[in-house]
Amino acid sequence: LRSKASATHGKKDKQGEPVYPAPLEYFADLEGHFAISRRLCQNVREQGYVTATEVQLAALPLLIDSPERNLPREVAACSAVDDTQGIDLLTVAPTGSGKTLAFLLPLFHKIAQARRKEEKLQRRTTALILAPTKELVSQITNEARKLGANTGIQVAQVRKGMRLGHDRGTSGNDVGNESAVKVDILVAAPGTLHSILKDIDEEAAALQDVDTLVLDEADVLLDPLFREQTTGIWNRLSNPGLRVSLWSATMGSNIEELARSIIENRHKRLQTSDDA
Ligand code: ADP
Ligand code: MG
Numbered sequence: 001l002r003s004k005a006s007a008t009h010g011k012k013d014k015q016g017e018p019v020y021p022a023p024l025e026y027f028a029d030l031e032g033h034f035a036i037s038r039r040l041c042q043n044v045r046e047q048g049y050v051t052a053t054e055v056q057l058a059a060l061p062l063l064i065d066s067p068e069r070n071l072p073r074e075v076a077a078c079s080a081v082d083d084t085q086g087i088d089l090l091t092v093a094p095t096g097s098g099k100t101l102a103f104l105l106p107l108f109h110k111i112a113q114a115r116r117k118e119e120k121l122q123r124r125t126t127a128l129i130l131a132p133t134k135e136l137v138s139q140i141t142n143e144a145r146k147l148g149a150n151t152g153i154q155v156a157q158v159r160k161g162m163r164l165g166h167d168r169g170t171s172g173n174d175v176g177n178e179s180a181v182k183v184d185i186l187v188a189a190p191g192t193l194h195s196i197l198k199d200i201d202e203e204a205a206a207l208q209d210v211d212t213l214v215l216d217e218a219d220v221l222l223d224p225l226f227r228e229q230t231t232g233i234w235n236r237l238s239n240p241g242l243r244v245s246l247w248s249a250t251m252g253s254n255i256e257e258l259a260r261s262i263i264e265n266r267h268k269r270l271q272t273s274d275d276a
Contacts, residue, residue: 024057034064036109043147044105053098056105059091063106063245088263089245090218090256099247100143103129103214108144110212111153111184123154124209125164127185130233131216132226134189140216141187148185158188162196164206182206190221190229197236204236211241218246222255231262240270 027049030036052060065086093099107127114126129144131137137157144155158164164186186193186207197204213234215221221230234244246259 024052024060027052030060030064030105034060034109036064036105037112037151039151040105040108040112040147043149043151044101046149047146049101053102055091055093055097055099056102059089059099059102060105062087062089063103064109065106086241086243088243090251090259091245091247092251093247093249095249099216100140101147103216103245103247104140104144104147107185107212107214108148108151108153112151115152123182123184125183125186125207126209127212127214128207128210128233128237129185129187129214129216130190130193130221130230131187132189132220134192136216137187137189144185144187153185154183155185155187156183158186158193158196160192160195164196190226190233194229194232197233204238207236208238210237211239211243213237213242213244215244215246217248218259219248219251219255222258227258234262235266242266 024030024034027041027044030044031038031041063086091099091102107129111126129140131140141155141157148155164182197207215230220226244259244263248255
Protein backbone atom coordinates (compact mmCIF):
# COMPACT_ATOMS: atom_id res chain seq x y z
CA LEU A 1 0.00 0.00 0.00
CA ARG A 2 1.40 3.32 -1.02
CA SER A 3 0.19 6.25 0.91
CA LYS A 4 1.48 9.72 0.83
CA ALA A 5 0.47 12.63 2.95
CA SER A 6 1.60 16.15 2.31
CA ALA A 7 0.63 19.04 4.49
CA THR A 8 1.01 22.79 4.44
CA HIS A 9 1.09 25.25 7.33
CA GLY A 10 2.13 22.66 9.89
CA LYS A 11 5.02 22.95 12.28
CA LYS A 12 8.50 23.16 10.80
CA ASP A 13 11.79 21.94 12.18
CA LYS A 14 14.94 24.10 12.40
CA GLN A 15 15.76 23.45 8.76
CA GLY A 16 12.28 24.59 7.77
CA GLU A 17 11.20 21.06 6.87
CA PRO A 18 7.66 20.12 7.92
CA VAL A 19 7.42 17.90 10.94
CA TYR A 20 4.79 15.19 10.92
CA PRO A 21 3.33 13.44 13.92
CA ALA A 22 3.96 9.76 14.37
CA PRO A 23 1.24 7.57 12.93
CA LEU A 24 -1.41 6.19 15.18
CA GLU A 25 -0.54 2.70 16.36
CA TYR A 26 -3.92 1.32 17.37
CA PHE A 27 -7.53 2.39 16.92
CA ALA A 28 -7.78 2.20 20.70
CA ASP A 29 -5.38 5.14 20.96
CA LEU A 30 -8.08 7.39 19.56
CA GLU A 31 -9.91 7.37 22.84
CA GLY A 32 -6.83 7.36 25.05
CA HIS A 33 -4.38 9.69 23.34
CA PHE A 34 -6.58 11.79 21.14
CA ALA A 35 -9.53 12.31 23.46
CA ILE A 36 -12.06 11.22 20.86
CA SER A 37 -15.37 10.83 22.64
CA ARG A 38 -16.45 7.43 23.86
CA ARG A 39 -19.57 7.66 21.72
CA LEU A 40 -17.66 8.28 18.50
CA CYS A 41 -15.25 5.45 19.27
CA GLN A 42 -18.17 3.18 19.98
CA ASN A 43 -19.78 4.13 16.66
CA VAL A 44 -16.54 3.21 14.90
CA ARG A 45 -16.48 -0.16 16.64
CA GLU A 46 -20.14 -0.76 15.87
CA GLN A 47 -19.31 -0.63 12.19
CA GLY A 48 -17.12 -3.65 12.81
CA TYR A 49 -13.85 -1.79 12.42
CA VAL A 50 -11.29 -3.33 14.74
CA THR A 51 -7.98 -2.14 13.41
CA ALA A 52 -7.37 1.06 11.52
CA THR A 53 -6.21 0.89 7.93
CA GLU A 54 -2.82 2.24 6.95
CA VAL A 55 -4.14 5.53 5.58
CA GLN A 56 -6.24 6.00 8.71
CA LEU A 57 -3.21 5.41 10.91
CA ALA A 58 -1.23 7.95 8.91
CA ALA A 59 -3.85 10.66 8.41
CA LEU A 60 -5.79 10.70 11.69
CA PRO A 61 -2.97 12.12 13.84
CA LEU A 62 -2.43 14.86 11.25
CA LEU A 63 -6.06 15.91 11.28
CA ILE A 64 -7.16 15.40 14.85
CA ASP A 65 -6.42 18.59 16.63
CA SER A 66 -7.48 18.01 20.15
CA PRO A 67 -6.52 20.41 22.91
CA GLU A 68 -7.57 17.70 25.30
CA ARG A 69 -5.31 15.16 23.73
CA ASN A 70 -3.12 13.17 25.97
CA LEU A 71 -0.35 12.14 23.64
CA PRO A 72 2.78 10.43 24.80
CA ARG A 73 5.48 13.08 24.92
CA GLU A 74 7.42 11.77 21.93
CA VAL A 75 4.32 12.00 19.75
CA ALA A 76 3.16 15.38 21.04
CA ALA A 77 6.62 16.89 20.55
CA CYS A 78 6.49 16.35 16.82
CA SER A 79 2.86 17.13 16.18
CA ALA A 80 2.43 18.91 12.86
CA VAL A 81 -0.80 20.42 14.00
CA ASP A 82 -0.65 24.01 14.97
CA ASP A 83 -3.31 24.34 17.64
CA THR A 84 -4.88 27.45 16.23
CA GLN A 85 -4.44 26.89 12.53
CA GLY A 86 -4.68 23.25 11.60
CA ILE A 87 -3.24 22.09 8.31
CA ASP A 88 -4.19 21.52 4.71
CA LEU A 89 -3.67 17.93 3.68
CA LEU A 90 -3.33 16.00 0.47
CA THR A 91 -3.70 12.25 0.88
CA VAL A 92 -3.14 9.67 -1.80
CA ALA A 93 -4.12 6.09 -0.98
CA PRO A 94 -5.70 3.29 -3.04
CA THR A 95 -9.40 2.69 -3.55
CA GLY A 96 -10.84 0.65 -0.70
CA SER A 97 -8.23 1.76 1.83
CA GLY A 98 -10.70 3.52 4.12
CA LYS A 99 -10.23 7.18 3.24
CA THR A 100 -13.85 8.04 4.11
CA LEU A 101 -13.46 7.32 7.81
CA ALA A 102 -10.08 9.08 7.78
CA PHE A 103 -11.73 12.36 6.82
CA LEU A 104 -15.02 11.88 8.67
CA LEU A 105 -13.70 11.07 12.12
CA PRO A 106 -11.63 14.28 12.56
CA LEU A 107 -14.63 16.32 11.36
CA PHE A 108 -16.99 14.74 13.86
CA HIS A 109 -14.44 15.11 16.63
CA LYS A 110 -13.94 18.80 15.91
CA ILE A 111 -17.67 19.49 15.89
CA ALA A 112 -18.26 17.37 19.00
CA GLN A 113 -15.60 19.36 20.83
CA ALA A 114 -17.07 22.69 19.81
CA ARG A 115 -20.49 21.57 20.97
CA ARG A 116 -19.12 20.33 24.27
CA LYS A 117 -17.55 23.72 24.90
CA GLU A 118 -20.71 25.66 24.18
CA GLU A 119 -23.71 23.64 25.07
CA LYS A 120 -26.29 25.93 23.59
CA LEU A 121 -24.24 26.43 20.48
CA GLN A 122 -26.47 27.42 17.60
CA ARG A 123 -26.15 24.89 14.85
CA ARG A 124 -23.83 26.16 12.16
CA THR A 125 -22.60 24.42 9.06
CA THR A 126 -18.87 24.14 9.66
CA ALA A 127 -17.95 21.32 7.30
CA LEU A 128 -18.48 20.79 3.60
CA ILE A 129 -17.62 17.56 1.81
CA LEU A 130 -17.55 17.53 -1.98
CA ALA A 131 -17.60 14.35 -4.05
CA PRO A 132 -17.99 14.03 -7.83
CA THR A 133 -21.08 11.81 -8.14
CA LYS A 134 -24.48 11.59 -6.49
CA GLU A 135 -23.82 7.94 -5.59
CA LEU A 136 -20.66 8.90 -3.76
CA VAL A 137 -22.43 11.76 -2.05
CA SER A 138 -25.08 9.37 -0.68
CA GLN A 139 -22.48 6.78 0.33
CA ILE A 140 -20.54 9.39 2.29
CA THR A 141 -23.73 10.74 3.84
CA ASN A 142 -24.73 7.24 4.96
CA GLU A 143 -21.34 6.51 6.44
CA ALA A 144 -21.36 9.88 8.18
CA ARG A 145 -24.80 9.27 9.67
CA LYS A 146 -23.62 5.95 11.11
CA LEU A 147 -20.54 7.54 12.58
CA GLY A 148 -22.58 10.38 14.01
CA ALA A 149 -25.35 8.24 15.52
CA ASN A 150 -26.47 9.61 18.89
CA THR A 151 -24.00 12.46 18.82
CA GLY A 152 -26.54 15.14 17.90
CA ILE A 153 -24.35 16.07 14.95
CA GLN A 154 -26.41 16.45 11.79
CA VAL A 155 -25.45 15.61 8.25
CA ALA A 156 -27.35 16.43 5.06
CA GLN A 157 -26.89 15.76 1.42
CA VAL A 158 -27.33 18.81 -0.79
CA ARG A 159 -30.12 18.32 -3.29
CA LYS A 160 -31.23 20.38 -6.22
CA GLY A 161 -33.25 23.40 -5.19
CA MET A 162 -32.42 23.00 -1.52
CA ARG A 163 -32.10 26.15 0.53
CA LEU A 164 -29.17 26.34 2.88
CA GLY A 165 -28.71 28.03 6.19
CA HIS A 166 -32.12 27.67 7.74
CA ASP A 167 -32.91 25.71 10.84
CA ARG A 168 -34.85 22.60 10.04
CA GLY A 169 -38.50 23.01 10.87
CA THR A 170 -38.27 26.69 11.80
CA SER A 171 -37.94 28.01 8.32
CA GLY A 172 -41.45 29.37 8.10
CA ASN A 173 -43.89 29.20 5.30
CA ASP A 174 -41.91 28.97 2.13
CA VAL A 175 -40.43 25.52 2.21
CA GLY A 176 -41.12 21.85 2.30
CA ASN A 177 -39.48 19.26 4.49
CA GLU A 178 -35.91 18.99 3.47
CA SER A 179 -35.67 21.98 1.24
CA ALA A 180 -34.19 24.30 3.85
CA VAL A 181 -31.57 22.99 6.18
CA LYS A 182 -29.02 24.04 8.69
CA VAL A 183 -26.86 21.11 9.62
CA ASP A 184 -23.32 20.64 10.89
CA ILE A 185 -22.00 18.81 7.85
CA LEU A 186 -23.10 19.18 4.24
CA VAL A 187 -22.21 16.66 1.56
CA ALA A 188 -22.57 17.74 -2.06
CA ALA A 189 -21.73 17.09 -5.66
CA PRO A 190 -20.13 20.22 -7.09
CA GLY A 191 -22.71 20.74 -9.84
CA THR A 192 -25.65 20.69 -7.45
CA LEU A 193 -24.09 23.03 -4.91
CA HIS A 194 -22.63 25.33 -7.53
CA SER A 195 -26.02 25.97 -9.10
CA ILE A 196 -27.55 26.71 -5.68
CA LEU A 197 -24.77 29.17 -4.86
CA LYS A 198 -24.98 30.79 -8.25
CA ASP A 199 -28.66 31.54 -7.94
CA ILE A 200 -28.82 32.99 -4.48
CA ASP A 201 -26.15 35.04 -2.73
CA GLU A 202 -27.77 34.35 0.60
CA GLU A 203 -26.83 30.72 0.19
CA ALA A 204 -23.11 31.52 0.04
CA ALA A 205 -23.56 33.42 3.30
CA ALA A 206 -24.96 30.20 4.73
CA LEU A 207 -21.51 28.69 4.18
CA GLN A 208 -19.59 31.45 5.94
CA ASP A 209 -18.89 29.28 8.97
CA VAL A 210 -17.43 26.41 6.96
CA ASP A 211 -13.92 25.92 8.32
CA THR A 212 -13.30 22.46 6.89
CA LEU A 213 -13.55 21.57 3.23
CA VAL A 214 -13.05 17.96 2.14
CA LEU A 215 -12.53 17.11 -1.53
CA ASP A 216 -13.11 13.38 -1.94
CA GLU A 217 -11.86 11.92 -5.22
CA ALA A 218 -10.02 15.21 -5.52
CA ASP A 219 -8.37 14.22 -8.80
CA VAL A 220 -11.83 14.01 -10.40
CA LEU A 221 -13.10 17.16 -8.68
CA LEU A 222 -10.16 19.10 -10.05
CA ASP A 223 -10.09 17.63 -13.52
CA PRO A 224 -11.36 19.86 -16.32
CA LEU A 225 -14.92 18.54 -16.14
CA PHE A 226 -15.54 19.69 -12.55
CA ARG A 227 -12.69 22.11 -11.97
CA GLU A 228 -14.58 25.33 -12.47
CA GLN A 229 -17.44 24.31 -10.19
CA THR A 230 -15.16 22.95 -7.50
CA THR A 231 -12.85 25.95 -7.39
CA GLY A 232 -15.87 28.26 -7.67
CA ILE A 233 -17.32 26.76 -4.48
CA TRP A 234 -13.94 26.71 -2.77
CA ASN A 235 -13.38 30.40 -3.51
CA ARG A 236 -16.76 31.35 -2.12
CA LEU A 237 -16.02 29.89 1.28
CA SER A 238 -15.17 33.07 3.11
CA ASN A 239 -14.04 31.79 6.49
CA PRO A 240 -10.40 32.86 6.93
CA GLY A 241 -9.74 29.79 9.06
CA LEU A 242 -10.71 27.41 6.25
CA ARG A 243 -8.67 24.22 6.05
CA VAL A 244 -8.84 21.87 3.11
CA SER A 245 -8.10 18.19 2.79
CA LEU A 246 -7.89 16.42 -0.55
CA TRP A 247 -8.29 12.64 -0.90
CA SER A 248 -7.62 10.54 -3.90
CA ALA A 249 -6.45 7.18 -5.16
CA THR A 250 -4.31 8.84 -7.80
CA MET A 251 -3.00 12.33 -8.06
CA GLY A 252 -1.28 13.73 -11.10
CA SER A 253 1.35 16.32 -10.32
CA ASN A 254 -0.69 18.94 -12.20
CA ILE A 255 -3.62 18.43 -9.82
CA GLU A 256 -1.31 18.63 -6.83
CA GLU A 257 0.13 21.88 -8.16
CA LEU A 258 -3.31 23.30 -8.79
CA ALA A 259 -4.40 22.46 -5.24
CA ARG A 260 -1.26 24.03 -3.81
CA SER A 261 -1.66 27.18 -5.83
CA ILE A 262 -5.30 27.62 -4.75
CA ILE A 263 -4.33 27.16 -1.11
CA GLU A 264 -1.35 29.49 -1.36
CA ASN A 265 -3.24 32.20 -3.25
CA ARG A 266 -5.94 32.12 -0.65
CA HIS A 267 -3.42 32.63 2.11
CA LYS A 268 -1.78 35.47 0.21
CA ARG A 269 -5.15 37.11 -0.33
CA LEU A 270 -6.01 36.80 3.34
CA GLN A 271 -2.64 38.20 4.37
CA THR A 272 -3.06 41.23 2.15
CA SER A 273 -6.53 41.87 3.49
CA ASP A 274 -5.11 41.56 7.05
CA ASP A 275 -2.45 44.15 6.21
CA ALA A 276 -4.95 46.57 4.76
P1 ADP B 1 -11.73 4.53 -0.12
O1 ADP B 1 -12.52 5.80 -0.01
O2 ADP B 1 -10.31 4.70 0.32
O3 ADP B 1 -11.83 3.90 -1.48
P2 ADP B 1 -13.70 3.56 1.71
O4 ADP B 1 -13.62 4.64 2.71
O5 ADP B 1 -14.85 3.58 0.79
O6 ADP B 1 -12.35 3.47 0.88
O7 ADP B 1 -13.64 2.17 2.50
C1 ADP B 1 -13.64 0.94 1.84
C2 ADP B 1 -14.33 -0.12 2.70
O8 ADP B 1 -13.55 -0.38 3.87
C3 ADP B 1 -15.69 0.32 3.18
O9 ADP B 1 -16.58 -0.76 3.06
C4 ADP B 1 -15.48 0.65 4.64
O10 ADP B 1 -16.64 0.43 5.38
C5 ADP B 1 -14.36 -0.28 5.03
N1 ADP B 1 -13.49 0.21 6.12
C6 ADP B 1 -13.07 1.47 6.34
N2 ADP B 1 -12.27 1.54 7.41
C7 ADP B 1 -12.17 0.29 7.90
C8 ADP B 1 -11.48 -0.31 9.02
N3 ADP B 1 -10.73 0.41 9.83
N4 ADP B 1 -11.63 -1.64 9.21
C9 ADP B 1 -12.38 -2.38 8.38
N5 ADP B 1 -13.07 -1.90 7.32
C10 ADP B 1 -12.96 -0.57 7.07
MG1 MG C 1 -13.50 6.98 -1.32
